[in-house]
Amino acid sequence: MKAEAYMERGERALLHTYNRTPIVFERGEGVYLYDVDGKKYLDFAAGIAVVGLGYGNPEFEAALKNQVEKLTHTSNLYYNVPAIEAAEKLRKVSGMDRVFFTNSGTEAIEGAIKTARKYAMKKDGTKDHEIIAMDHSFHGRSMGSLSVTGNPHYQEDFKPLLSGIRFAEYNNLESVKSLVNEKTCAILLEPIQGEGGIYPADPEFLQGLRKLCDEKDILLIFDEIQCGMGRSGSMFACQKAGVRPDVMAVAKAVGNGLPIGAFLTTEKAAVLVPGDHGTTYGGNPLVCAGANAVLDIFEKEHILDNVNRVGAYLWEKLEAFKEKHPEVVDHRGEGLIQGLEFAKAPGDIAAAVIKKGVIMITAEHNVLRFVPPLVIREEHVDEMMRALEEALGELG
Numbered sequence: 001m002k003a004e005a006y007m008e009r010g011e012r013a014l015l016h017t018y019n020r021t022p023i024v025f026e027r028g029e030g031v032y033l034y035d036v037d038g039k040k041y042l043d044f045a046a047g048i049a050v051v052g053l054g055y056g057n058p059e060f061e062a063a064l065k066n067q068v069e070k071l072t073h074t075s076n077l078y079y080n081v082p083a084i085e086a087a088e089k090l091r092k093v094s095g096m097d098r099v100f101f102t103n104s105g106t107e108a109i110e111g112a113i114k115t116a117r118k119y120a121m122k123k124d125g126t127k128d129h130e131i132i133a134m135d136h137s138f139h140g141r142s143m144g145s146l147s148v149t150g151n152p153h154y155q156e157d158f159k160p161l162l163s164g165i166r167f168a169e170y171n172n173l174e175s176v177k178s179l180v181n182e183k184t185c186a187i188l189l190e191p192i193q194g195e196g197g198i199y200p201a202d203p204e205f206l207q208g209l210r211k212l213c214d215e216k217d218i219l220l221i222f223d224e225i226q227c228g229m230g231r232s233g234s235m236f237a238c239q240k241a242g243v244r245p246d247v248m249a250v251a252k253a254v255g256n257g258l259p260i261g262a263f264l265t266t267e268k269a270a271v272l273v274p275g276d277h278g279t280t281y282g283g284n285p286l287v288c289a290g291a292n293a294v295l296d297i298f299e300k301e302h303i304l305d306n307v308n309r310v311g312a313y314l315w316e317k318l319e320a321f322k323e324k325h326p327e328v329v330d331h332r333g334e335g336l337i338q339g340l341e342f343a344k345a346p347g348d349i350a351a352a353v354i355k356k357g358v359i360m361i362t363a364e365h366n367v368l369r370f371v372p373p374l375v376i377r378e379e380h381v382d383e384m385m386r387a388l389e390e391a392l393g394e395l396g
């Protein structure tokens with residue numbers, strides 16, 4: 001067992017900010033991962049909804065190898081071709097106008113917050129604007145993102161946070177309306193809440209927020225970091241409701257594992273100008289070459305069709321599972337972002353499923369989360385369901 005020795009070294013060298021599952025992964029192939037002792041796992045987590053194309057896609061890997069040999073970094077003091085191309089492709093699939101590349105999801109949210117503050121400051125000249133975010137939301141771990149994350153447990157030890165953040169009830173338009181005042185500069189939410197337990201927004205809620213923001217001239221910001229890039233069955237989850245935000249944050253599956261995110265704005269919300277914002281690495285040629293390949297492969301390999309077909313199949317199987325097991329209290333989600341809510345925390349179920357060779361994660365404290373690579377097939381759903389049934393059987 002090589003894993004034990006590595007884990008011991010890891011626990012000594014790495015800051016202990018995670019209670020890690022005792023697996024040391026070495027390589028991946030398709031929708032399977034292999035650990036350092038050669039054990040094979042079906043991946044139903046995709047590195048937390050990141051590895052949409054799975055492992056070892058030849059076109060993705062070739063694009064990276066090609067770029068490594070050419071140029072990996074220039075800084076944003078100059079132009080680079082992969083960044084220009086990736087921005088054009090993101091504009092096309094999102095319907096947004098302008099792109100700022102970041103290195104992570106949380107940085108995309110930071111940029112969205114700065115955009116909202118600047119927009120409002122330009123509008124009325126004052127500097128005490130408020131943002132309305134949602135209960136049970138998750139937007140990242142840096143101080144701004146943490147401030148708009150509606151989970152006191154993550155925030156408590158790090159106060160003071162940004163001031164002027166108010167939390168509304170998700171899917172409750174009246175709750176949002178009751179918090180809007182003349183200081184409000186933005187409404188921020190995930191079109192499908194991920195970490196909070198896989199809660200999709202009602203289309204009417206998103207449409208109502210759009211109308212509200214238009215009436216009050218405040219920015220609507222969607223965090224599509226987890227639910228975007230095809231996971232919901234549409235390229236971005238908000239597109240199902242026909243709602244275009246003023247600012248959209250993306251990351252996770254954009255780079256298929258490379259550290260890249262972005263915030264996208266409409267022309268109206270493109271208020272940041274030279275001196276307002278920056279990043280040393282953001283949008284470097286290497287990660288953008290990867291994002292370019294991802295966006296090309298999405299189109300060529302009809303990833304959305306696969307998400308819709310296999311997502312519907314997974315939905316059926318999980319519905320049947322829910323009917324059969326009274327300990328399952330709810331089943332939610334869209335496409336390949338689904339969750340089963342249990343009456344009690346399913347951590348032991350996830351652990352048992354992993355022992356059977358299927359990687360499984362949870363969300364909130366009582367939800368099993370299904371966010372596999374977007375290239376998964378029906379047979380993989382069957383393989384996962386067998387492990388889940390067996391695990392539940394054994395746990396009684």
Ligand SMILES: *Cc1c(COP(=O)(O)O)cnc(C)c1O
Nearest residue numbers: 104105106138139140194225226
């Ligand atoms: C993962 C996630 C983030 C944070 O992204 P990082 O890359 O971890 O900073 C923000 N919002 C949502 C909805 C996420 O799922």
